[in-house]
Amino acid sequence: MTEVKLPEPLGTRPSFGFGDRLGLATPGHLDAIRSYGGAIQPIFVQQSIREMARTGRKPLDVMADALRALQEASYTGLWSADADHLKTPEDVNATAGAGFVFFTIDPCEFIDPTADSLAPDVLKRLFLEIRDDVNWADEYVGKTIALPTGETIEFDLTTVRRIAVKHGRAIAQAVKLGAHIDRVMGKRGGQYEIEISIHGTPQPTTPAEHYIFAEQCLRSNLKLVSVALRYVGKFENGIDFKGDKAAFERSLATHAAIARQLGPYKLSLHSGSDKLSIYETFARVTQGMFHIKSSGTS
Ligand SMILES: [Zn+2]
Structure with a gap:
């Protein structure tokens, strides 16, 4: 009998997350990856505490469902498991205990x-x-950051104060939860990686906000593998991208340059189901350093 691997960190390899609320869709996700995945690595388990509460499942159930489906399909490749939209230390404890290794910190309420x-x-x-x-x-x-794209980010007094007031508490929360993840995973003796998700804001993330948020997380030794920003345009699950594609691409290029300069880490796209008109742009502009989260249709 073939041995299914346990979830492992995927690093900066391109990756695709498959949310599966009912625990029945993994065989289909596996087919999609085998047929069309190419270099893309799968995250067959991707569920937030909120989604699990809604569907009456526990982190261990979600993991067991995926493992069973992969075992039945004799899948022996690399894969990962994403504890999505973590907000509290208890969320971390529950998902780490079930074998998740990709932790998405969501400090948006701060x-x-x-x-x-x-x-x-x-x-x-x-x-x-x-x-x-x-x-x-x-x-x-007073600092100016030059990006490889030829653009610069200017940090004047008002810009910095605005970012401090807007994101200061969220940065502190991300760093605190990141330190908790490190302690928990240190005790388990396992490898892990972290995504920061700040896409839950009404305004698109500015380059200056992205720069400070990511740099502060990295300085606190957070194992940052990807960052989910609020991109230009409208993103709803199961519906294609709505908005100005040229503006989306321009701003994505700036964010991708920041991610390469500071990390490198991946840019992550949430509500990624059915964004058929921008997948190619997202992959090209990030130079293959991307993560897409989908759920529902894949
Ligand atoms: Zn999200």
Whole structure:
């Protein structure tokens, strides 16, 4: 009998995540990867705590369903398991205990989307209130980052304060949960990798926001393998991309340059089902350093 591998970190290889809410779709996902996957590595288990609560499944059930399907199909290749949209240490404990090795930290509830429209004097007041929690801020003021695309990111005082007020608490939360994952996985003696997901905001992520968020996570030794940004355009599960494709591609090129310069790490696209008109763009512009999360149709 063939031995199915346990989930393993995939590093910066291109990857595709298959959400499977009912635990029945893995044979189809496997067929898709075998027929059309090419260099793309599969994440056959991808489920958030919220999805599992809704469907009455536990992390161990989700893992067992996938393992059984892979065993029946005699699959011996590499694959991974994504604990999606983690918010608390308890979420981490439950999924790590079930063998997940790809941890997606979602600190979006700590992002303040109103910061974008605050006047400089209000911003200053709010910034001074949280100053001790954003001790990285001063170092960015006045800095200019040159990207290989020829673009630059300018960090003036207002930009930095806005990012501190908007993302400061979310960065702290990501770093805290990342340290918890490291402790838990250290005890288990297993390899793992981390995605940061900040796509749950109304405004598209700016290059300056991306830069500071990712750099602060990396400086805290978070094992960052991918970052899910809020990209330009509209993303709904099961519906193709809506919006200006040229604007999407331009802004993606800037984000991909940041990811290569700081990491390299992958850019991740959530609600990735049926985004048929942008898959090629996403793969090309990221130079193959991408992760797509789908669920429902694949
Ligand atoms: Zn997501």
